[in-house]
Amino acid sequence: MYALVDCNNFFVSCERTLDSSLEDRPVVVLSNNDGCVVSRSKEAKDLGIPMAAPAFKYKDLFKEYDVKVLSAKFELYNFKSQQVIDIAKSYVMDHEVYSIDELFLDLTGFKYIDIFTYCLEIRNTIKSQANIPVSIGVAPTKTLCKVANRIVKQYPEKFEGVYILDTPDKIEKALKWLDIGDVWGIGRKLSMKMQDHGVYKAWDLLQKPEMWVRKVMGIHGVRMINELKGIRQLDLDTPSPKKSIAVTRSFMEMLANKEDLRERVETFGMYCSEKLRKQNTCCKMITVFVQTNRFRKDLPEYKNAVTQILPNPTNSSILMGKVVNELFENIYREGFYYKRAGVIVNDFVPESERQINLFEEDTQNQHLPAMKAMDALNKKFGKDKVRLGSMSGNNTFGRAKLSPEYEAFLKNNILPEANFRFH
Known part of the structure; x- marks a missing residue:
């Protein structure tokens, strides 16, 4: 027998752990940039608010029924998810x-155990x-x-x-x-x-x-x-190694300034390199893309992407930043309002099995001590506390409805990096 443990209205339930006044009242949690509804309490569902509803279309209903509207707190959701997983998996030998x-x-x-009572205990x-x-x-x-x-x-x-x-x-x-x-x-x-x-x-x-x-x-x-x-065809799976890592975002406001867009794209590249180091791999291929708002027909449209194969695999934020900046320069065009951008890395090799090009200088090892120190400090004191000079440290998600209490909570609690994508 298998058991599926499913958290009820998970994001809303996480919000209620911070604020007990949210119990028994309609609550919705919004997606990146406060765009769409991604989680609803039962009370909100009863009001007819659908999943993925554009927030701006329902703001009158939110106001009429005093619906509490909250920005997503990704750090908290990951933290609570890990808590639930750790508790549940302690009751069994295998899980997915x-x-x-x-x-x-x-x-x-579990032939000699009352499964209902056991699951009720979980x-x-x-x-x-x-x-x-x-x-x-x-x-x-x-x-x-x-x-x-x-x-x-x-x-x-x-x-x-x-x-x-x-x-x-x-x-x-x-x-x-x-x-x-x-x-x-x-x-x-x-x-x-x-x-x-x-x-x-x-x-x-x-x-x-x-x-x-x-x-x-x-x-x-x-x-x-x-x-x-009732004939089992799907066994429990172990997580497969990632074949690519992507950090992409839609911006709350369109960006027309080149340096603002450059900073965001370079920051995405830094995050990719951090993820690579976390899984002890290096990448051999980097892609950068930019895109205007395809829904704004009154504005000129432009999108482009460019990929570069590296002579030597790397996970250094310094090297990654240089390559990302060069690729950005190749595809950036003046006169457009950019809504979305991202960095994608592919073709991974284990960090310990890098094959070096004899005709290209390899500076990866020179950067390793600095990268490890930066990762260790950020793990101890919080994300982006130590960063490269080209990074602003601003959040890449637009979350206007974060409460001051949660900002204080983040400062006093170092939460683990999310293991899940939220977009």
Whole structure:
């Protein structure tokens, strides 16, 4: 059996750990640059506020119903996520972190333990120690765990936050209740195609011949059917090494000044080099791109990207900054208002296995002591406390609705760097 631990309205729940007055009132958390709604409390959902709603379109509704609108606190969410993961994984031998607010636990071999009571203990421990409410769905497969978890969240009053799909009758009843569009792995387009063929519920999909499923969905569909039948097809995965690292941002305000844009792009390059050092790798390829606002038809449009292959792999912020600056100079054009930019690094090699070009000077090792010292100080005293002179130290996310209390919280608490992307 597997168990899926899913944090309820995670970002909002994290906010409530800082401010208890947010309990039982509508709360929404906004995305980068305070653009769209990325998390809603139950009270906000009941008001009809959809996920990914543009904040500016709902500001009248926010005001009418006194909805608390908050900027995303990425550092806090990562911190609370690590707390939940550490607590949950201590109860099992194997686990898989699926996202910032979800992880699977392997309950295989728990034959002489009451799984419901055990999962209830996990849930209560997370609530008492991390103050985050979670729902736990238990089933023979990961796909059925998703179904069980949806049932818990749909009918919280019927369960104590834990639901187990452990019999054929329970599974059949659940699949006859679940809409085909809510099956894990079926998107909106495929859902519409299914409905055109009379497949409205998950159970309807099981009634289709395997040849039809293979034709419409490929081998992925066959695996999905087996998972829904309780036949395990998806094992727990270990995180695979990253094949690329990207730091990209949309700016709150369009940038027309060349030096302002240059500073942002160089800062993105520094962040890429920090991530490379964190996983003890070097990159051999760097890409820089810039882009104007494609939604502003009244302004001239421009976008461009350029890539450079390095003679020697590097993770030095100094070398990275020089290359990024050269690439930026190649693609920057005067007279445009830039809305988005980014740096992408690819083609990784382990730091200890760098192959040096005999005809190019290698200064990577000269920078290592300074880079290690900078990383150590930033880990101890907080992000960007020690940085290169070309970096302003300003946050790359526009978050206008951060409270003074949270700013004070960050100064007094060194939170770990996010392990998850938030955009």
